[in-house]
Amino acid sequence: MAKAGAIPFTTRWMPEMFGIGTLVVAILIFELLVQSGVVNRFIIPPPSDVFLAFERVVMEEDILGRVRETAFEMTVAGVAVVIVGIPIGALLYRYSIWRRALEDWIGALAAAPIVLAFPLFLVLFGRSSTTIIVMAFFHGLAPIILKTVEGLTATRKVLINVGRSLNMTSSQMFWKILFPSALPVIFTGIRLSWTFCLITVVGVEFLINLGGLGQLINDLAERYDLPGTYASICFVIFVSVLFFVILERIESWLQPAR
Amino acid sequence: MTSLSSDSLSARTASASLAASAPAMVIDDVVKRFGRGTEVVTAVDHVSFNVAQGEFVSVIGPSGCGKSTLFNIIGGLLGDYEGNVLIGDERISAPHPEVGMVFQEESTFPWRNVIDNVAFPLELQGVAKSERMDRAHHFIDMVGLANFEKNYPSQLSGGMKQRVSIARTLVSQPKILLMDEPFAALDEQTRLLLGDKITQIQQQLNQTTLLITHNLTEAVQLSDRIVVMTYRPGKVKRIVDIKLARPRTSDVVGSDAFGHYVAEIWNDLREEASRGMADSESAASRRGAHG
Numbered sequence: 001m002a003k004a005g006a007i008p009f010t011t012r013w014m015p016e017m018f019g020i021g022t023l024v025v026a027i028l029i030f031e032l033l034v035q036s037g038v039v040n041r042f043i044i045p046p047p048s049d050v051f052l053a054f055e056r057v058v059m060e061e062d063i064l065g066r067v068r069e070t071a072f073e074m075t076v077a078g079v080a081v082v083i084v085g086i087p088i089g090a091l092l093y094r095y096s097i098w099r100r101a102l103e104d105w106i107g108a109l110a111a112a113p114i115v116l117a118f119p120l121f122l123v124l125f126g127r128s129s130t131t132i133i134v135m136a137f138f139h140g141l142a143p144i145i146l147k148t149v150e151g152l153t154a155t156r157k158v159l160i161n162v163g164r165s166l167n168m169t170s171s172q173m174f175w176k177i178l179f180p181s182a183l184p185v186i187f188t189g190i191r192l193s194w195t196f197c198l199i200t201v202v203g204v205e206f207l208i209n210l211g212g213l214g215q216l217i218n219d220l221a222e223r224y225d226l227p228g229t230y231a232s233i234c235f236v237i238f239v240s241v242l243f244f245v246i247l248e249r250i251e252s253w254l255q256p257a258r
Numbered sequence: 259m260t261s262l263s264s265d266s267l268s269a270r271t272a273s274a275s276l277a278a279s280a281p282a283m284v285i286d287d288v289v290k291r292f293g294r295g296t297e298v299v300t301a302v303d304h305v306s307f308n309v310a311q312g313e314f315v316s317v318i319g320p321s322g323c324g325k326s327t328l329f330n331i332i333g334g335l336l337g338d339y340e341g342n343v344l345i346g347d348e349r350i351s352a353p354h355p356e357v358g359m360v361f362q363e364e365s366t367f368p369w370r371n372v373i374d375n376v377a378f379p380l381e382l383q384g385v386a387k388s389e390r391m392d393r394a395h396h397f398i399d400m401v402g403l404a405n406f407e408k409n410y411p412s413q414l415s416g417g418m419k420q421r422v423s424i425a426r427t428l429v430s431q432p433k434i435l436l437m438d439e440p441f442a443a444l445d446e447q448t449r450l451l452l453g454d455k456i457t458q459i460q461q462q463l464n465q466t467t468l469l470i471t472h473n474l475t476e477a478v479q480l481s482d483r484i485v486v487m488t489y490r491p492g493k494v495k496r497i498v499d500i501k502l503a504r505p506r507t508s509d510v511v512g513s514d515a516f517g518h519y520v521a522e523i524w525n526d527l528r529e530e531a532s533r534g535m536a537d538s539e540s541a542a543s544r545r546g547a548h549g
Contacts, residue, residue, distance in 0.1 A: 156363070156365075158362075158365045161359075161361060161365075162365050164353055165335065165357075165358075165359040166378075166379055172382060176378075180369045181367075183369070256410075257368055257370075257412060
């Protein structure tokens with residue numbers, strides 16, 4: 001019998017089990033579609049082949065080193081967008097003239113295909129991790145700035161009035177009311193920014209054939225090793241999941257009421 | 259009990275003698291206008307009354323009578339006005355440490371649990387953690403939320419959240435508690451019960467309190483005096499002494515005297531509320547005509 005107050009097993013794990021179950025069912029459907037010839041196996045390999053390719057990719061392609069390299073580039077770009085983007089967002093909130101002047105341009109930056117500007121960055125920073133990190137940083141910067149502005153602007157007026165009634169200084173007002181109030185929206189911005197960063201990191205690795213998982217995907221695709229290519233893509237998903245789990249933990253720690 | 263048929267002059271005289279003993283706050287000829295040139299709207303028009311130490315005064319009036327403007331002026335959130343709001347000899351032009359404000363809208367911090375919400379003003383004052391926790395516990399007990407200290411606002415009902423806001427205001431022990439329709443969003447039963455709680459706290463602390471409300475029963479249940487305002491521009495129409503016995507509970511709402519006070523004040527308010535309603539309707543029809 002479940003202990004009093006404990007969450008029943010099915011309630012606690014049902015969402016996770018349902019998620020995994022859905023994935024397994026989707027994989028099985030793909031397997032059937034490819035094996036039956038409905039989907040061309042030269043475009044999408046059977047999931048069973050992809051599964052078997054994992055061992056080869058791990059043993060022969062230095063996958064851990066590549067994951068480490070991609071994760072490193074992603075970490076540097078991801079931390080940099082947070083460190084730079086949130087203060088820029090706060091400044092745009094504070095100075096409305098800057099906000100009105102720059103918000104549309106920053107929105108345009110978010111939509112711009114910065115990946116295509118890789119030749120320029122190669123000239124500036126050389127064929128190195130620095131190029132990948134800088135490009136990922138620029139691509140990831142806009143969402144976090146925009147979401148920081150949005151979160152701060154959305155702070156309820158009554159909370160600001162509580163702060164005013166308590167004679168709070170501007171600094172207290174920011175750190176104790178505006179920032180915590182904006183945090184859920186800022187985290188949405190971080191999620192978007194990190195997605196942009198990871199896409200850019202892997203994309204530029206692929207394009208300039210350098211470094212981590214992007215280069216491996218490029219190599220395997222050039223060799224027409226489709227199961228290996230898809231297995232490598234699974235590792236990109238793994239890196240993505242890893243970063244989002246970390247972000248989730250940080251968010252739970254900073255916002256226990258969530 | 260003061261005769262309810264007494265005219266406004268005698269009510270004012272009686273009020274003045276009560277307030278004259280030791281006014282905790284003086285509102286003297288306050289005027290607030292918004293807009294410029296031909297677009298000027300007078301929201302508060304030559305409003306004067308005193309609030310004595312330990313007294314519970316309500317300001318009542320229809321929507322649009324400038325109650326919330328008056329709340330913001332007294333709370334120091336609207337510093338630009340004519341006349342004087344005085345605490346001692348000090349004119350209010352910015353939030354004053356001796357005035358604690360409770361707002362109409364739910365104003366707890368969702369990222370802080372109950373005890374951290376209540377201790378917030380003490381944290382700003384740099385009070386040591388153990389002391390601020392002790393004081394916060396005391397006021398949480400006082401508002402009847404002793405078992406909810408670790409809960410977050412999202413886990414509380416509307417009435418409980420307002421009690422957290424009240425405790426947060428009381429914790430810094432303001433000389434004057436200023437409340438702007440704090441129960442407006444609550445159902446009638448919760449409103450009556452919270453009224454009991456407020457009365458109990460007010461008597462326990464001898465807390466000078468100014469309540470802004472449009473709710474008649476709430477005003478009569480809680481107040482020593484009620485300032486009745488006119489519809490736009492907001493002037494003092496009448497000040498009524500409420501001579502119901504204290505200590506007072508929500509049981510009082512069933513008494514004949516209570517009913518008489520409500521009826522009497524409603525007679526004053528009806529005309530103002532009707533003007534307000536007619537004004538809203540003509541504004542709506544003008545919008546319709548333009549639309």
